[in-house]
Amino acid sequence: METIPSRFVVTSLDHKLTELRVDGLAADWYRRSCEILRGGDRGLLLYKLVRQRQDGTHPLVILDVGTARGFSAITMARALHETDVGSVYTIDVIDHHDARSWQVKQQQSPEPLAGMTLSRSEIWRRWYPREAELVTPIKGQSWAVLGDWCYGPIDVAFIDGDHSRTAVSKELALLSQFMAPGGVIVLDDYFMEATVLRVRSRYVNRLANSIGKRIRGPWPSASRRLRLGWDNEFILVKQKFSGIKAAVQEFLVDQQGGWALEVIRMPERGGSDHEDYSGYSLALLTKT
Numbered sequence: 001m002e003t004i005p006s007r008f009v010v011t012s013l014d015h016k017l018t019e020l021r022v023d024g025l026a027a028d029w030y031r032r033s034c035e036i037l038r039g040g041d042r043g044l045l046l047y048k049l050v051r052q053r054q055d056g057t058h059p060l061v062i063l064d065v066g067t068a069r070g071f072s073a074i075t076m077a078r079a080l081h082e083t084d085v086g087s088v089y090t091i092d093v094i095d096h097h098d099a100r101s102w103q104v105k106q107q108q109s110p111e112p113l114a115g116m117t118l119s120r121s122e123i124w125r126r127w128y129p130r131e132a133e134l135v136t137p138i139k140g141q142s143w144a145v146l147g148d149w150c151y152g153p154i155d156v157a158f159i160d161g162d163h164s165r166t167a168v169s170k171e172l173a174l175l176s177q178f179m180a181p182g183g184v185i186v187l188d189d190y191f192m193e194a195t196v197l198r199v200r201s202r203y204v205n206r207l208a209n210s211i212g213k214r215i216r217g218p219w220p221s222a223s224r225r226l227r228l229g230w231d232n233e234f235i236l237v238k239q240k241f242s243g244i245k246a247a248v249q250e251f252l253v254d255q256q257g258g259w260a261l262e263v264i265r266m267p268e269r270g271g272s273d274h275e276d277y278s279g280y281s282l283a284l285l286t287k288t
């Protein structure tokens with residue numbers, strides 16, 4: 001019996017993007033969509049994965065679970081747009097015409113939707129009319145929609161809805177019945193960093209300085225390495241694993257083979273700094 005692959009592949013985003021030998025997203029379009037739709041470098045990967053599957057043999061069927069403003073759905077539709085063949089089906093519990101404020105608290109990057117109350121359908125009509133033609137929004141719980149799936153074998157699926165282990169387990173069990181041969185399931189937040197605690201303290205620094213003074217005597221060069229001064233910063237990082245890792249591993253055991261797992265380390269949120277596969281990562285499950 002084959003269980004979890006003991007040596008699954010861990011790849012950096014850059015490496016994976018180079019490996020996918022298709023054109024990438026236009027830089028201007030990507031940058032603007034990151035602002036309007038609150039996207040990130042997952043879009044670079046999704047775009048190329050869709051482009052790579054375009055071999056002209058059949059219209060592609062793309063699934064997106066968790067639409068939100070629609071960054072992933074619209075980016076994959078952008079990839080389809082190059083050939084105009086295929087459809088993106090995107091599922092969310094939020095209605096397509098439900099007007100709301102999409103502004104995120106403590107947003108650092110520019111937020112063009114600040115102060116606006118818009119439905120997703122209005123956002124798409126205003127900024128992405130051509131891509132939106134290739135997207136079918138479906139309202140509902142992902143597992144309920146997948147339970148009645150009637151749009152044909154799925155070539156690329158992006159799972160980014162309810163991040164709990166139970167939800168993702170249900171989604172994977174249903175999806176496994178509908179994936180096309182060679183189809184790929186991408187799961188966001190396979191690993192994610194959760195808590196970063198930064199301490200800047202005058203008192204801690206005073207203590208560090210007094211320790212430093214003592215150390216500086218016998219080992220003068222240590223002062224430079226300790227970087228003593230008022231800007232000392234102590235950073236504690238606590239790693240939290242989403243339910244997705246557990247759900248994926250359970251799925252691989254249940255399936256007893258037939259799937260390849262690749263973990264992609266993402267530069268956002270510190271993923272690429274790590275030599276191992278901790279930090280923000282995506283998982284790719286390819287039906288072999």
Ligand SMILES: C[S@@+](CC[C@H](N)C(=O)[O-])C[C@H]1O[C@@H](n2cnc3c(N)ncnc32)[C@H](O)[C@@H]1O
Nearest residue numbers: 066067068071072091092093141142160161162
């Ligand atoms: C992290 S956001 C998705 C972001 C989006 N993929 C993107 O790239 O911009 C998660 C979304 O999943 C939706 N969601 C959560 N649980 C869901 C479920 N069980 N079924 C469908 N959608 C769900 C939420 O309403 C939310 O809009």
